[in-house]
Amino acid sequence: MRRLVHYIASTLDGFIAGPDGADPTGPDGFWPIPEDYLRHLVAEYPETLPGPARQALSVTAAGTHFDTVLEGRRSYGIGLAAGVTDAYPHLRHLVFSRTLTETPAPAVELVADDPVATVRQLKQQDGKDIWLLGGGELAGSLYTEIDTLILKVAPMTIGNGIPLFSRKAAFDPRTWTLTDHTVLKSSAMILTYTRATG
Template identity: 75%
Template sequence: MRTLVYCVALTLDGFIAGPDGSDPTGPGGFWSPEQDYLQHLIEEYPETLPGPARAALGVTAEGTRFDTVLEGRRSYEVGLAAGVANAYPHLRHLVFSRTLTESPDPGVELVADDPVATVRELKQLDGKDIWLVGGAELAGALYGEIDRLVVKLSPLTIGSGIPLFGRSAAFAPDLWTLSDHTVLRSGAAFLTYDRRRNAPQSAGD
């Protein structure tokens, strides 16, 4: 079965964006990644690079991890405001929104249904894994469905902003196992965590 992977950049103090929700690595953003960070993305996660970045960097690799990307309305509108109606034309691109009524791009599917039900259906389909790009509100709604976290940890703090699972996520402690890690010379790190599923207890427990 396919897995849902929340692959997202995160500051040392736990934020995926500043208070205004803008792209941390976009024009005027607070983080300009070093070359080794970009090179690691190109080599390991080429499908997570937006189409314009792929074109600028000469990236043509299809990638082996994801064929579907999920995005919330606020996250999607950050790209839309920058003139990018479909940042991931090389993937099946689903945007969850109950307010958008017409897709700005034929390659973007608008989904007004329950995110949890939709993800459970997607997991049953054949294909590569499903990438949750953000934003935090959608991640919070899908908290229980996320199977893997890929944290692209940036070596900076910002003090306040939008946390990993949003400001209204329910309190639900869970354990994760560190399954892979790469620490770059620039100080950035790629940390992969898999959710620990509770093992069934025996009758004698």
């Protein structure tokens, strides 16, 4: 069965973006992207690089982890505001929204249905794992469906911002097993956790 993997960058204090929700890695962003971090992403998770970055870096590798990416309307809107209608043309790209009725990218699938029901259907289909990109609202609604957390932890704190999971997520304590970790010279960490059973 396919797994839902929340593969996301986070600060040490658990935020994925600043209070305004803007792209923290964009031209006016505050997120550090050291060379060793970028090299790791290219080598290990090339499919998670947006199309324009793949082109700029001459990345053609299909990747081995994901063939489907899920994101919420606000995250998708960040790309649209930057003129990117489909940041992941190399993946099946689903955007969850009850307000968007069309997208300028024909390959992007708009989903107005319940995210949990949709993910349960996707898990039954053949393919690689499913990448939950974000943001916090969608991650909060899919909290109970996440099988694996891969946190790209930046060596920084920001004090306030968009949390890993929306505050609307249900209170549901879960335990996770650390199954892999990489610590880079730049002090960034990539931590992989699998949901504990039992």
